[in-house]
Amino acid sequence: xxxxxxxxxxxxxxxxxxxxxxxxxxxxxxxxxxxxxxxxxxxxxxxxxxxxxxxxxxxxxxxxxxxxxxxxxxxxxxxxxxxxxxxxxxxxxxxxxxxxxxxxxxxxxxxxxxxxxxxxxxxxxxxxxxxxxxxxxxxxxxxxxxxxxxxxxxxxxxxxxxxxxxxxxxxxxxxxxxxxxxxxxxxxxxxxxxxxxxxxxxxxxxxxxxxxxxxxxxxxxxxxxxxxxxxxxxxxxxxxxxxxxxxxxxxxxxxxxxxxxxxxxxxxxxxxx
Amino acid sequence: xxxxxxxxxxxxxxxxxxxxxxxxxxxxxxxxxxxxxxxxxxxxxxxxxxxxxxxxxxxxxxxxxxxxxxxxxxxxxxxxxxxxxxxxxxxxxxxxxxxxxxxxxxxxxxxxxxxxxxxxxxxxxxxxxxxxxxxxxxxxxxxxxxxxxxxxxxxxxxxxxxxxxxxxxxxxxxxxxxxxxxxxxxxxxxxxxxxxxxxxxxxxxxxxxxxxxxxxxxxxxxxxxxxxxxxxxxxxxxxxxxxxxxxxxxxxxxxxxxxxxxxxxxxxxxxxxxxxxxxxxxxxxxxxxxxxxxxxxxxxxxxxxxxxxxxxxxxxxxxxxxxxxxxxxxxxxxxxxxxxxxxxxxxxxxxxxxxxxxxxxxxxxxxxxxxxxxxxxxxxxxxxxxxxxxxxxxxxxxxxxxxxxxxxxxxxxxxxxxxxxxxxxxxxxxxxxxxxxxxxxxxxxxxxxxxxxxxxxxxxxxxxxxxxxxxxxxxxxxxxxxxxxxxxxxxxxxxxxxxxxxxxxxxxxxxxxxxxxxxxxxxxxxxxxxxxxxxxxxxxxxxxxxxxxxxxxxxxxxxxx
Ligand SMILES: Nc1ncnc2c1ncn2[C@@H]1O[C@H](COP(=O)(O)OP(=O)(O)OP(=O)(O)O)[C@@H](O)[C@H]1O
Ligand SMILES: [Mg+2]
Numbered sequence: 001x002x003x004x005x006x007x008x009x010x011x012x013x014x015x016x017x018x019x020x021x022x023x024x025x026x027x028x029x030x031x032x033x034x035x036x037x038x039x040x041x042x043x044x045x046x047x048x049x050x051x052x053x054x055x056x057x058x059x060x061x062x063x064x065x066x067x068x069x070x071x072x073x074x075x076x077x078x079x080x081x082x083x084x085x086x087x088x089x090x091x092x093x094x095x096x097x098x099x100x101x102x103x104x105x106x107x108x109x110x111x112x113x114x115x116x117x118x119x120x121x122x123x124x125x126x127x128x129x130x131x132x133x134x135x136x137x138x139x140x141x142x143x144x145x146x147x148x149x150x151x152x153x154x155x156x157x158x159x160x161x162x163x164x165x166x167x168x169x170x171x172x173x174x175x176x177x178x179x180x181x182x183x184x185x186x187x188x189x190x191x192x193x194x195x196x197x198x199x200x201x202x203x204x205x206x207x208x209x210x211x212x213x214x215x216x217x218x219x220x221x222x223x224x225x226x227x228x229x230x231x232x233x234x235x236x237x238x239x240x241x242x243x244x245x246x247x248x249x250x251x252x253x254x255x256x257x258x259x260x261x262x263x264x265x266x267x268x269x270x271x272x273x
Numbered sequence: 274x275x276x277x278x279x280x281x282x283x284x285x286x287x288x289x290x291x292x293x294x295x296x297x298x299x300x301x302x303x304x305x306x307x308x309x310x311x312x313x314x315x316x317x318x319x320x321x322x323x324x325x326x327x328x329x330x331x332x333x334x335x336x337x338x339x340x341x342x343x344x345x346x347x348x349x350x351x352x353x354x355x356x357x358x359x360x361x362x363x364x365x366x367x368x369x370x371x372x373x374x375x376x377x378x379x380x381x382x383x384x385x386x387x388x389x390x391x392x393x394x395x396x397x398x399x400x401x402x403x404x405x406x407x408x409x410x411x412x413x414x415x416x417x418x419x420x421x422x423x424x425x426x427x428x429x430x431x432x433x434x435x436x437x438x439x440x441x442x443x444x445x446x447x448x449x450x451x452x453x454x455x456x457x458x459x460x461x462x463x464x465x466x467x468x469x470x471x472x473x474x475x476x477x478x479x480x481x482x483x484x485x486x487x488x489x490x491x492x493x494x495x496x497x498x499x500x501x502x503x504x505x506x507x508x509x510x511x512x513x514x515x516x517x518x519x520x521x522x523x524x525x526x527x528x529x530x531x532x533x534x535x536x537x538x539x540x541x542x543x544x545x546x547x548x549x550x551x552x553x554x555x556x557x558x559x560x561x562x563x564x565x566x567x568x569x570x571x572x573x574x575x576x577x578x579x580x581x582x583x584x585x586x587x588x589x590x591x592x593x594x595x596x597x598x599x600x601x602x603x604x605x606x607x608x609x610x611x612x613x614x615x616x617x618x619x620x621x622x623x624x625x626x627x628x629x630x631x632x633x634x635x636x637x638x639x640x641x642x643x644x645x646x647x648x649x650x651x652x653x654x655x656x657x658x659x660x661x662x663x664x665x666x667x668x669x670x671x672x673x674x675x676x677x678x679x680x681x682x683x684x685x686x687x688x689x690x691x692x693x694x695x696x697x698x699x700x701x702x703x704x705x706x707x708x709x710x711x712x713x714x715x716x717x718x719x720x721x722x723x724x725x726x727x728x729x730x731x732x733x734x735x736x737x738x739x740x741x742x743x744x745x746x747x748x749x750x751x752x753x754x755x756x757x758x759x760x761x762x763x764x765x766x767x768x769x770x771x772x773x774x775x776x777x778x779x780x781x782x783x784x785x786x787x788x789x790x791x792x793x794x795x796x797x798x799x800x801x802x803x804x805x806x807x808x809x810x811x812x813x814x815x816x817x818x819x820x821x822x823x824x825x826x827x828x829x830x831x832x833x834x
Contacts, residue, residue, distance in 0.1 A: 055693060057689070057693065075692075076689075076692045076693045076695075077692050077693075077694075077695045077696060077697055077698070080693065080694060080695035081695055085694075085695075086693060088690065088693075092687050092689070092690035092693075093686075093687075093690070094682065094683045094686035094687060094690070094691070095686055095687075096682070096686055096798065097679070097682055097683070097686065101679055101682075104676075104679055105679050105680065105683045105691065105694055105696060106694050106695070107676075108676060108679070108680055108683075108694065108695050108696045108697075109694075109695030109696070110695075111676050113675060113676045113677070114677075115672060115677055115704060115708065117675075118671050118672050118675035118676065118677050118678075119667070119668050119671050119672060120671075121671060125675060125676075128676065129675070129676075132676075168694060169694070172694060172695050
């Protein structure tokens, strides 16, 4: 576990406008090494859009994002290479590939085999193939899918698909993992497993930024919580601070926190990246 | 209806059907393969008998199920009987139509033919028998040598069937035999044999590949020196090689390329203008492998040229741009004739009389005698093409099972997710595009020499459409499927010249039917097979347990009294 508490990701005054709509409004956020940060907010608050700004899918209208002091490149694949990996709110696996292959796609940016190596089965291909296969089997095992390696992604149950997405993201060797509603659609048992999984990921030394509607999940998990409302930061503080802030309760926790989020179904319907 | 009544009727029908082959079916020896003898069945009659025998055997097996112990469950007896008897009826109808058309009227059908039809129809009442339980054939575990033997046997049958089908010079014989093959495949499918076979094939990849190539290699020896069929076979191979290249672009990466034939053309024209033909404008004296590489490179450059600007935008644009590129290529080749542009290709005449290849004194234009069998000019090129297609398959398979191939399929599945997982989507798409073009270019260089002439009118849009159809029909992303698709699409038009006017109509209908009933193509992607394979292991164990308990029961039964 990393004890180094220096700043890993620094997003400064990120704003994202779509025409007249300001989806993300001057959001600043620092994530430190080994930290789990929660991102909450009602539906349409701009959480996923903020993720997309961090991962290069959207180019922020203004603001800057740096990782370890380096500005993040504007292309998703370069962001991954720099060390930021993500999962998607509406699962985006490669459905006609097996679970293992899905994870192995994650190693793409960390391997160098080119077409010539592959065609002639040169040592680099064989070496990398062996190493990444082992590595990815390890990740499958880590998320608890070791026995599903040869199952097509499309045939996995919903909870497994979410875990597979996490394994795929981990295979890119990130230093920061962005999870967009990792427990959406899971039953309480699966949610507990996911919680455990996220702690284990943190223990590997990764920082995690997680979007969730499940408040119990967020407050038991996160060192810090950021609450967005209508694109703007409402509060950035510890779980306790956020939990008891009257503005958060007003904006978001209108119903008792224990009941979980209202409108889970709507959340899944919002068109997202 | 009552099963106790149905089964004897069906059995009698099958028996009558078998008996019918000892009677003449047709009047006049020139119809089909001479079905005029008493007690002298022709080959096509024997084919019918095979179906009838299978139907009979499966129907009769019902009475011995108790004594077969576990074997009773291996085959779907009733289903197989239904398939075989329906196949027999269909086959008999096909034969009767062929006799009527060939001889000029139903009057040419002798009683034997009608008996075959009637027997088949009676046997087909088995259709009303209850459906079998799912057979456990495909879950049978067999020693490796049995699997290998089965693969070899199937390959041998394939070789024989291909040779026989190709040797049918008339459309009627070819069609009738095709109906037989269809019925036989249908029957085997019903028994559950194919499931077992595909598992055996998956377990013995190397054996499969080696035996397939051996069979393909041996094919010229079945032709007795006749070059007509070898010319068709060479065309099939060229077409298949090109289709596999296209399969990278379409099947693996999911890019729609509607002008792919232009890359074949680019390779063919490059090889042609560099050849020693008197019409060649850039004649150079280079060994053929170098020429092939240059042809491939030229095609790949074309691929880069149109890929670079278009691959950044979404798929639909690519389809339009490639469609346009295909036409632009053809028209450019017509215009490089000395009047509208520099004289490189001789315009619409193209480059004729390309001399034969010569490898270290081995003249591809000469026939040779091997094991006392004449091997003609096209056989030489056929073997060269076999080598080329082997290399192309190797490239395809090795790329597919690598980091690159996974990146490609990821792009096909979800381009944005692939990009978000660090895959260089643009670079990989460009690689696929240029690489596919390269392979087509190499195939084109061999085609130039096989055809001895290259002209722009061989590279029209329709050819691109056929290539695409071969990929879709056979099974996107698979090698076996595309080989089958390419063979069907090239062979059928060759053999069915009779239906030339309706070719496109039939072809369109075939595509519609395929898309409705089997959108994944004849062969499904091996990734699915992998999974199938996986669950199968489980099933196999389950069945094994099942069988052992069954045996235990039997033994217990024996011990009881
Ligand atoms: N590409 C886009 N073009 C236009 N508007 C967009 C786009 N992406 C998001 N929006 C809008 O931005 C706002 C924020 O959306 P976002 O998906 O970020 O919300 P969210 O906080 O993730 O909500 P949820 O909890 O429902 O997932 C919404 O009003 C949405 O309609
Ligand atoms: Mg969202």
